[in-house]
Amino acid sequence: MSNYVFLIDQNKTPLNPVHPAQARKLLDSGKAAVFRRYPFTLILKRIIENPNVYPLTLKIDPGSKFTGIVLVTNQGNVIWGMELQHRGQQIKDALEHRRAVRRGRRNRNTRYRKARFLNRKLNHGWLAPSLRHRVLTTETWVKRLQKFAPIGSIVQELVKFDTQVIQNPEISGTEYQQGTLHGYECREYLLEKWNRQCAYCGVKDVPLEIEHIQPKSKGGSDRISNLCLACHKCNQRKGNKDIKDFLKGKPEVLNRILKQAKAPLKDAASVNSTRWVLFNILKSFGLPVRTGTGGQTKFNRIQFDLPKAHWIDAACVGQCSAVDGFPVAGNCRSRSVSEGLTRKGVVETIKLATTKILRVKATGFGGRQRCQTDKFGYPQKHRPLRPILGFCTGDIVRADVLKGKYAGTFTARVCPMSHGYGEFVIDKKRRSIKLDYLTPVHRKDGYDYA
Numbered sequence: 001m002s003n004y005v006f007l008i009d010q011n012k013t014p015l016n017p018v019h020p021a022q023a024r025k026l027l028d029s030g031k032a033a034v035f036r037r038y039p040f041t042l043i044l045k046r047i048i049e050n051p052n053v054y055p056l057t058l059k060i061d062p063g064s065k066f067t068g069i070v071l072v073t074n075q076g077n078v079i080w081g082m083e084l085q086h087r088g089q090q091i092k093d094a095l096e097h098r099r100a101v102r103r104g105r106r107n108r109n110t111r112y113r114k115a116r117f118l119n120r121k122l123n124h125g126w127l128a129p130s131l132r133h134r135v136l137t138t139e140t141w142v143k144r145l146q147k148f149a150p151i152g153s154i155v156q157e158l159v160k161f162d163t164q165v166i167q168n169p170e171i172s173g174t175e176y177q178q179g180t181l182h183g184y185e186c187r188e189y190l191l192e193k194w195n196r197q198c199a200y201c202g203v204k205d206v207p208l209e210i211e212h213i214q215p216k217s218k219g220g221s222d223r224i225s226n227l228c229l230a231c232h233k234c235n236q237r238k239g240n241k242d243i244k245d246f247l248k249g250k251p252e253v254l255n256r257i258l259k260q261a262k263a264p265l266k267d268a269a270s271v272n273s274t275r276w277v278l279f280n281i282l283k284s285f286g287l288p289v290r291t292g293t294g295g296q297t298k299f300n301r302i303q304f305d306l307p308k309a310h311w312i313d314a315a316c317v318g319q320c321s322a323v324d325g326f327p328v329a330g331n332c333r334s335r336s337v338s339e340g341l342t343r344k345g346v347v348e349t350i351k352l353a354t355t356k357i358l359r360v361k362a363t364g365f366g367g368r369q370r371c372q373t374d375k376f377g378y379p380q381k382h383r384p385l386r387p388i389l390g391f392c393t394g395d396i397v398r399a400d401v402l403k404g405k406y407a408g409t410f411t412a413r414v415c416p417m418s419h420g421y422g423e424f425v426i427d428k429k430r431r432s433i434k435l436d437y438l439t440p441v442h443r444k445d446g447y448d449y450a
């Protein structure tokens with residue numbers, strides 16, 4: 001099952017996305033034409049008056065390396081999905097490279113210049129370029145999807161866990177042990193706080209259990225500050241021993257745990273700051289924006305028995321009716337995270353109507369450097385100004401070679417040359433084809449598609 005196909009009418013009004021089989025029919029009968037390759041969109045050859053569209057929900061799970069985006073119908077069918085791979089590390093590396101080159105140059109040429117560093121000021125709400133890129137690319141895609149699909153509302157995962165739920169003293173002792181929503185919020189919090197490892201022995205990548213630092217039988221409370229994570233072995237070995245007895249021989253471990261337990265967790269900085277910025281941008285689109293937490297996402301995913309993937313996480317963001325069994329959790333969470341969260345739009349189940357999703361990788365547009373140098377800085381060649389005969393480097397084109405050894409048709413990215421030929425790399429071999437034989441399929445837009 002692949003993604004549903006976007007459909008717009010002649011006026012470019014977004015209509016309901018259609019099943020791939022129906023899209024094939026529309027194309028074969030000549031009623032529609034391909035409007036855009038990525039995301040795959042058809043344009044009808046007629047105008048539809050008063051189209052009967054059902055609004056879709058756009059769900060986003062923003063992550064540090066991948067962002068999952070899906071479109072869900074009111075019945076909970078996931079009809080379109082994508083995973084956007086970010087290039088934060090690439091941007092960071094490029095800036096560090098530039099910094100190193102600049103420092104080298106200034107050491108050579110302006111050695112006696114007075115140091116300047118206190119005359120710079122960051123604007124309020126400034127984000128590092130690598131983080132800002134994450135927000136901006138996600139914004140781009142939401143805007144893009146709005147053009148091709150009738151989006152009625154947006155749901156975004158805003159925070160990893162809801163501190164209000166966790167700190168709520170009304171939560172009784174058993175709730176975090178069983179599979180309730182509270183439990184998932186607490187678990188996410190504890191995983192983050194204790195670095196996803198056993199607090200006692202430091203083992204990683206094993207199932208961790210929630211552990212009372214001061215055992216309940218010795219008067220320990222259920223407050224989150226009295227909980228930590230332990231592997232099964234350590235948990236068993238500790239049993240209901242007092243923490244001071246258990247760690248008698250290891251005073252440094254004891255001190256660390258007691259200190260860490262008391263310290264409240266600072267918000268996981270990078271992810272949360274970008275998420276809030278993204279949230280404010282999404283709100284400016286004029287659509288109702290609802291939010292969810294990471295704990296809730298995980299809870300939904302396990303309730304619906306779905307595998308772990310970035311786009312599936314996106315489908316599980318927000319309130320789903322499986323949460324209804326725990327009304328207290330649902331209500332207090334929604335009020336604390338966002339004032340706008342309502343009961344409307346609750347999804348009964350999540351059904352995946354697609355499995356082959358669009359995988360998008362942010363690649364950037366490349367440099368603007370025209371002069372290519374060797375490693376010593378001597379100019380080697382000069383890149384001509386693009387476009388050449390209408391083609392830019394990185395455009396996806398279809399080549400129709402009519403005759404000769406390489407006769408046939410293929411689709412690839414082109415690097416046009418000023419002598420009128422386009423260069424391709426196909427199966428790691430260079431091929432050169434006259435630009436006259438090429439038809440543009442998708443212009444370079446800073447993303448790689450799979």
Ligand SMILES: [Zn+2]
Pocket residue numbers: 198199200201202203230231232233234235
């Ligand atoms: Zn352990």
